[in-house]
Amino acid sequence: MSDFPHTPPKQSWTFSNDVNAEIRRAAATGIYDIRGGGSKRRLPHFDDLLFLGASISRYPLEGYREKCATDVWLGTRFAKKPIHLDIPITIAGMSFGALSGPAKEALGRGASAAGTSTTTGDGGMTEEERGHSKSLVYQYLPSRYGMNPDDLRRADAIEVVVGQGAKPGGGGMLLGQKISDRVAMMRNLPKGIDQRSACRHPDWTGPDDLEIKILEIREITDWEKPIYIKIGGARPYYDTALAVKAGADVVVLDGMQGGTAATQDVFIENVGMPILACIPQAVKALQDLGMHRKVQLIVSGGIRTGADVAKAMALGADAVAIGTAALVALGDNDPALESEYRKLGTTAGAYDDWHEGKDPAGITTQDPELYGRFDPILGGRRLKNYLKVMTLEAQTIARACGKNHLHNLEPEDLCSLTLEAAAMAGVPVAGTNWIPGRGGF
Amino acid sequence: MQTFDLEAQGLRALNSALHNVKGQSNETAWEVVNPKGSHAIAVGVDAPVDITVRGSTGYYCAGMNKQATIRVKGSAGPGVAENMMSGTVIIDGDASQYAGATGRGGLLVIKGNASSRCGISMKGINIVVHGNIGHMSAFMAQSGNLVVLGDAGEALGDSLYEAGLFVRGSVKSLGADCIEKEMRPEHIALLADLLKQGEADHLAKPSEFKRYGSARKLYTFNIDNASSY
Numbered sequence: 001m002s003d004f005p006h007t008p009p010k011q012s013w014t015f016s017n018d019v020n021a022e023i024r025r026a027a028a029t030g031i032y033d034i035r036g037g038g039s040k041r042r043l044p045h046f047d048d049l050l051f052l053g054a055s056i057s058r059y060p061l062e063g064y065r066e067k068c069a070t071d072v073w074l075g076t077r078f079a080k081k082p083i084h085l086d087i088p089i090t091i092a093g094m095s096f097g098a099l100s101g102p103a104k105e106a107l108g109r110g111a112s113a114a115g116t117s118t119t120t121g122d123g124g125m126t127e128e129e130r131g132h133s134k135s136l137v138y139q140y141l142p143s144r145y146g147m148n149p150d151d152l153r154r155a156d157a158i159e160v161v162v163g164q165g166a167k168p169g170g171g172g173m174l175l176g177q178k179i180s181d182r183v184a185m186m187r188n189l190p191k192g193i194d195q196r197s198a199c200r201h202p203d204w205t206g207p208d209d210l211e212i213k214i215l216e217i218r219e220i221t222d223w224e225k226p227i228y229i230k231i232g233g234a235r236p237y238y239d240t241a242l243a244v245k246a247g248a249d250v251v252v253l254d255g256m257q258g259g260t261a262a263t264q265d266v267f268i269e270n271v272g273m274p275i276l277a278c279i280p281q282a283v284k285a286l287q288d289l290g291m292h293r294k295v296q297l298i299v300s301g302g303i304r305t306g307a308d309v310a311k312a313m314a315l316g317a318d319a320v321a322i323g324t325a326a327l328v329a330l331g332d333n334d335p336a337l338e339s340e341y342r343k344l345g346t347t348a349g350a351y352d353d354w355h356e357g358k359d360p361a362g363i364t365t366q367d368p369e370l371y372g373r374f375d376p377i378l379g380g381r382r383l384k385n386y387l388k389v390m391t392l393e394a395q396t397i398a399r400a401c402g403k404n405h406l407h408n409l410e411p412e413d414l415c416s417l418t419l420e421a422a423a424m425a426g427v428p429v430a431g432t433n434w435i436p437g438r439g440g441f
Numbered sequence: 442m443q444t445f446d447l448e449a450q451g452l453r454a455l456n457s458a459l460h461n462v463k464g465q466s467n468e469t470a471w472e473v474v475n476p477k478g479s480h481a482i483a484v485g486v487d488a489p490v491d492i493t494v495r496g497s498t499g500y501y502c503a504g505m506n507k508q509a510t511i512r513v514k515g516s517a518g519p520g521v522a523e524n525m526m527s528g529t530v531i532i533d534g535d536a537s538q539y540a541g542a543t544g545r546g547g548l549l550v551i552k553g554n555a556s557s558r559c560g561i562s563m564k565g566i567n568i569v570v571h572g573n574i575g576h577m578s579a580f581m582a583q584s585g586n587l588v589v590l591g592d593a594g595e596a597l598g599d600s601l602y603e604a605g606l607f608v609r610g611s612v613k614s615l616g617a618d619c620i621e622k623e624m625r626p627e628h629i630a631l632l633a634d635l636l637k638q639g640e641a642d643h644l645a646k647p648s649e650f651k652r653y654g655s656a657r658k659l660y661t662f663n664i665d666n667a668s669s670y
């Protein structure tokens with residue numbers, strides 16, 4: 001009997017180590033897990049798409065000789081002063097409060113040097129950011145922290161935030177550790193309390209109200225500024241159509257991979273759709289209304305490389321936005337800080353307790369000792385480099401597809417590696433002409 | 442006195458003219474006729490002008506006001522004086538939802554009743570309502586004062602921060618973390634001043650009011666309060 005081989009230990013897929021660890025954590029603390037960053041699960045994404053490149057029927061452009069333009073106009077529908085960017089990669093809204101003043105400065109420096117825009121966030125506009133950003137988008141959020149007409153007029157565009165990909169339908173949270181004197185003052189709140197941001201705007205509900213709200217903002221700013229509407233990836237076809245109806249110049253669409261400063265893990269991982277599934281729906285809404293390219297579409301959620309940029313644009317976006325990737329470029333989660341991440345009980349690459357304000361890289365903190373370590377000039381230079389590399393990568397792909405502007409990339413340039421991505425992106429499975437849900441099988 | 446016919450001249454011309462009033466202008470008194478419930482009347486004004494609107498207004502009248510005194514000789518639609526920074530807005534009639542929402546300064550006086558969510562998310566504005574206010578008023582109100590001569594609807598001051606609430610009549614119910622507080626001499630003095638500014642000192646006495654404020658129990662997240670969040 002003793003020679004009979006016994007069953008090797010077998011872990012459960014359903015009750016994995018991660019799942020059990022979370023059950024134990026919940027049982028020990030009595031609070032749901034709050035964290036920063038975006039969805040960590042494997043999702044259908046741009047990785048599942050490939051470009052076909054040129055062939056006999058499509059000829060390529062000469063890599064280093066022939067022009068492949070990258071510029072983009074945003075806000076051409078109604079604004080007297082639309083924004084012109086050299087590259088179609090913008091910096092997404094990240095709040096002062098979530099990020100340190102020097103980190104905001106670095107975002108402004110890097111974006112301006114690369115010829116693109118930055119965006120404020122919940123918590124208002126800082127001098128660091130306004131001063132260092134050539135084009136600054138000012139967010140108009142449910143909390144209205146710091147909102148005032150002077151900053152509206154100092155902005156280059158205004159972004160009405162309806163939702164975020166990480167938490168469509170969710171509000172914000174900034175835990176007490178990060179409510180310094182300055183953050184508290186900008187938000188008219190007591191220092192050190194856990195501060196909640198509302199999930200819904202206080203003075204409008206529904207698309208008809210939103211249209212009037214936008215009229216008001218346009219009147220306050222004398223119709224000069226482009227008005228963006230940011231939506232989370234929930235019902236992108238209808239939300240895009242309603243945003244257009246409400247009078248948006250630009251729709252910003254954020255998929256579930258999109259980062260956040262602090263949200264419940266259950267929300268991040270279980271609400272909203274991947275950006276891949278959202279883009280074609282939004283583009284279809286714009287096309288159905290005859291507004292594609294007239295109302296510009298900016299997409300975000302897990303954009304990391306020039307290939308991601310090119311794929312998003314091939315699906316019909318006019319530009320993209322990056323949040324998490326910009327923070328990584330600044331130095332977030334750098335293995336050089338491994339010993340410090342270990343002290344916080346985590347490891348480089350996995351650090352996501354951005355809400356706790358203990359970031360050893362000095363980016364997601366309000367602690368002067370920590371943000372004092374962060375050099376905004378160096379950070380800005382790194383971000384500029386990264387943005388330039390992504391642009392070059394996207395151009396490389398576009399030229400290979402024979403395109404003299406990134407905007408000329410099209411779904412026909414793509415195929416999919418998986419059935420899911422093919423169905424979501426609306427491009428055929430590689431080697432077939434099958435688009436699940438649309439025929440060709 | 443400049444008279445502006447909104448119906449004939451249009452909204453854009455009105456707001457643009459008001460935005461062009463700067464510094465030492467002689468055009469300090471304006472009258473807007475034929476408002477007919479239009480939205481966004483006199484928004485984003487930033488000058489010490491006196492504007493009288495003869496009739497009722499639509500959404501967001503006097504939005505983001507700075508310095509100006511704006512009187513509505515009628516009723517106001519949703520979001521009147523939203524995010525006001527300074528100045529005074531006086532509504533002779535009633536005000537719809539979200540009156541004074543997110544207001545950061547100045548004084549909003551409503552001589553009739555205000556609907557639901559009056560003073561929602563207020564951040565420093567003072568609001569004096571001669572009549573009643575609707576449900577969910579002063580939701581997440583951060584600072585400033587809301588004075589109500591009549592009654593308050595359900596869930597007054599839900600998730601309140603540091604705003605001061607004074608109600609003379611009944612309160613249908615208090616929202617999460619909102620409690621009645623002691624009225625101390627400094628509150629009586631503050632209230633007397635607000636009643637005077639709000640053209641209501643002949644209508645009510647400070648001693649007739651009750652004060653409500655934050656219990657501050659939701660200021661730090663605690664799982665045992667989960668049902669209140």
Ligand SMILES: Cc1cc2nc3c(=O)[nH]c(=O)nc-3n(C[C@H](O)[C@H](O)[C@H](O)COP(=O)(O)O)c2cc1C
Pocket residue numbers: 036037038092093094095098099120121122139161163164165230254257258259260261300301302303321322323324325354364
């Ligand atoms: C630290 C941090 C703070 C953020 N703060 C805001 C905010 O204040 N307002 C907002 O609309 N989105 C906010 N976001 C979301 C970003 O604007 C953007 O939608 C998202 O980061 C894009 O996805 P990505 O991080 O994968 O690039 C934040 C994201 C991060 C990472």
